[in-house]
Amino acid sequence: MKISLIYGGKSAEHDVSILSAFSILQSIYYNYYEVQLVYVTKDGSWFKGKTYKEAPLVKEELHLSLNNAQPILPSDLKEKNTVIFPVLHGPNGEDGTVQGLFEVLNMPYVGCGVLASACAMDKIIAKQLFQQAGIPQLPYVAVTKNDYVDAREEVIAECVGTLIFPMFVKPANMGSSVGVSRATNEEELISAIEEALLYDQRVVVEQGIEARELEVAILGNSEVRTTLAGEIVKDVDFYDYESKYIDNQVTLQIPASILDEMQERMQEYAKKAYQTIDGSGLSRCDFFLTANNEIFLNEVNSMPGFTPFSMYPLLWKEMGLNYSDLLEELIQLALLRFEKRQQIQV
Numbered sequence: 257m258k259i260s261l262i263y264g265g266k267s268a269e270h271d272v273s274i275l276s277a278f279s280i281l282q283s284i285y286y287n288y289y290e291v292q293l294v295y296v297t298k299d300g301s302w303f304k305g306k307t308y309k310e311a312p313l314v315k316e317e318l319h320l321s322l323n324n325a326q327p328i329l330p331s332d333l334k335e336k337n338t339v340i341f342p343v344l345h346g347p348n349g350e351d352g353t354v355q356g357l358f359e360v361l362n363m364p365y366v367g368c369g370v371l372a373s374a375c376a377m378d379k380i381i382a383k384q385l386f387q388q389a390g391i392p393q394l395p396y397v398a399v400t401k402n403d404y405v406d407a408r409e410e411v412i413a414e415c416v417g418t419l420i421f422p423m424f425v426k427p428a429n430m431g432s433s434v435g436v437s438r439a440t441n442e443e444e445l446i447s448a449i450e451e452a453l454l455y456d457q458r459v460v461v462e463q464g465i466e467a468r469e470l471e472v473a474i475l476g477n478s479e480v481r482t483t484l485a486g487e488i489v490k491d492v493d494f495y496d497y498e499s500k501y502i503d504n505q506v507t508l509q510i511p512a513s514i515l516d517e518m519q520e521r522m523q524e525y526a527k528k529a530y531q532t533i534d535g536s537g538l539s540r541c542d543f544f545l546t547a548n549n550e551i552f553l554n555e556v557n558s559m560p561g562f563t564p565f566s567m568y569p570l571l572w573k574e575m576g577l578n579y580s581d582l583l584e585e586l587i588q589l590a591l592l593r594f595e596k597r598q599q600i601q602v
């Protein structure tokens with residue numbers, strides 16, 4: 257069987273995606289699979305590279321261009337006996353768009369489907385769904401570009417009337433902390449909203465809190481398994497793009513040292529959140545935990561970072577599932593989901 261490993265992509269997490277893809281290439285079980293590289297450049301061009309029967313030596317082999325690879329259209333992905341492994345993050349990667357392509361091509365693929373990917377990506381829709389499911393979240397105000405342009409004063413009055421400073425302002429659809437800022441007064445709130453509106457027509461203004469950040473890994477289709485939570489221990493104000501990918505100002509504590517009861521509650525909420533959006537394959541659920549043991553769901557990431565140093569695979573390692581076996585499970589889950597959907601269509 258062949259694995260089409262798609263990586264790179266148009267998002268800010270392009271380089272992380274290459275790291276994840278390289279780790280996957282190093283660890284996949286080559287006695288079962290050969291791996292076809294499919295690289296998406298930062299400007300959205302697609303290239304088909306080599307097919308590997310064993311692990312490549314250096315990461316540089318993954319940088320494909322006209323010199324060493326064949327330009328393709330996304331629809332050229334279609335191949336028999338092939339499972340797609342999209343290790344793409346952010347918009348166009350984990351927001352349901354490429355998943356829609358895989359559905360149209362009628363091919364099995366690793367991870368969440370169109371609905372779960374789109375719901376997890378959109379911070380406003382996700383909040384509305386999780387609210388209905390009774391999962392605790394921070395209070396927020398949703399702002400659209402039209403509202404803001406037509407009635408700025410009212411939008412600001414609503415934020416200030418509903419929330420207290422500091423507030424966190426985020427584009428509804430981004431990820432990797434791009435366009436996210438913390439506002440401590442009205443002036444900063446205005447510039448934070450304007451900044452976030454550069455990235456999306458819809459923005460979330462959210463209650464800011466002092467809290468620890470914990471993450472739970474989820475694996476499965478209809479039967480869902482969760483890990484103990486791990487903690488992002490940071491000595492920065494917030495987990496912004498710099499601290500995530502440039503300065504590495506964070507360490508991971510796995511498992512987090514918190515009360516068993518908090519672990520259990522987080523696992524329960526993670527599972528509920530995943531089932532609410534119809535998750536399949538995998539996701540990582542991110543929480544805030546306050547000093548008085550209040551838990552708030554922050555977000556669900558349907559394609560979390562997948563390098564050997566990323567939280568998601570490390571959480572599973574702690575539970576006794578190593579990186580290669582994790583990849584194998586994800587591929588099997590992709591095939592199972594595909595088979596089930598085929599049966600429904602007949």
Ligand SMILES: Nc1ncnc2c1ncn2[C@@H]1O[C@H](COP(=O)(O)OP(=O)(O)O)[C@@H](O)[C@H]1O
Nearest residue numbers: 394424431432433434436462463464465494495
């Ligand atoms: N309401 C909040 N209170 C405190 N910190 C927050 C809040 N919202 C976000 N943050 C900080 O900003 C980071 C990025 O926000 P997040 O909602 O996770 O967006 P992204 O999808 O870009 O990862 C979080 O990891 C956290 O450090």
Ligand SMILES: [Mg+2]
Nearest residue numbers: 432433542555
């Ligand atoms: Mg986040």
